[in-house]
Amino acid sequence: MDYNVYLLATDPKNPCRDVIHSRDTGLKIRVFCLDKEPFDPDGNEIQLYGYANGKLFAFETINIAPDDALDVVGAIQWYAEYVDYPEMEILPDDPRGDKNIAI
Template identity: 75%
Template sequence: MEHNVYLLATDPKDPCRDVIHSRDTALKVRVYCLNHDRFTPSSNEIQLYGYAHSKLYAFETIDIMAEDALDVVGALQWYADYIDYPDMEILPEDPRPNKGHDVAM
């Protein structure tokens, strides 16, 4: 079984502004800490969410290519291991109230 190798670009001024890069593909995923970052999802990208260490994270691809879409979950699992939270549940929608889905009226 082949495994992708991931690299992490970090912002020394903001520990929650990471970008996950795949060494072997064009995949890039930006990390947001929703506890303090503003986040407006792009309709052209894939967004996933996860809780770790009492923080809610949003993960959004950067210029996603169709052939890289299947690698997104693997990149997030790698990141969860990196932040020492390997059991992070990856969520398909924003779990915050009134986010990620329409509210019925």
Template identity: 80%
Template sequence: MDHNVYLLATDPKDPCRDVIHSRDTDLKVKVFCLTDENFVPDINEIQLYGYANNKLYAFETIRITPEDALDVVSAIQWYANYVECPDMEILPEDPRHGDIAV
């Protein structure tokens, strides 16, 4: 497997709303700062979570395809390096789940 190259689209009006793009595939991953904003997961997408620089992030795919699903973790690892938190643990579930009343 070739090493994927990732690009980052940033929102100048919201410094915590980034989108990771794979240069070589159709993979796109939205980044949400859960410390600063509400997040409602899309049941048709993949969500993963991680703490970096004292903030909790949610990573959600955009129109994920089966071919791109295996690259989601490497895209998040790339982002963790980008925000200078290479040891970020990638979590499969929202760690706040136990704190939310249903």
């Protein structure tokens, strides 16, 4: 069974600035904590959203390649396991509606 291995780059000065990296592909996903920072989606990237422990996260790809698009959900599921919330609900749209500012 083939599966990707993911790594996490963290910013010690900002716990809301994680970047998920696929070891085996070029996939990179930036994580945003929407309760602590603004988020302005990039129209050229894929965005997904997730609730974990009462917090809303945005996940945005970085320079997405067509071959990596199918792995985005798997990477987010890996991150959900990593933050000890495997039942994270992954959403295709921002549940806040048109708001792209921190709550």
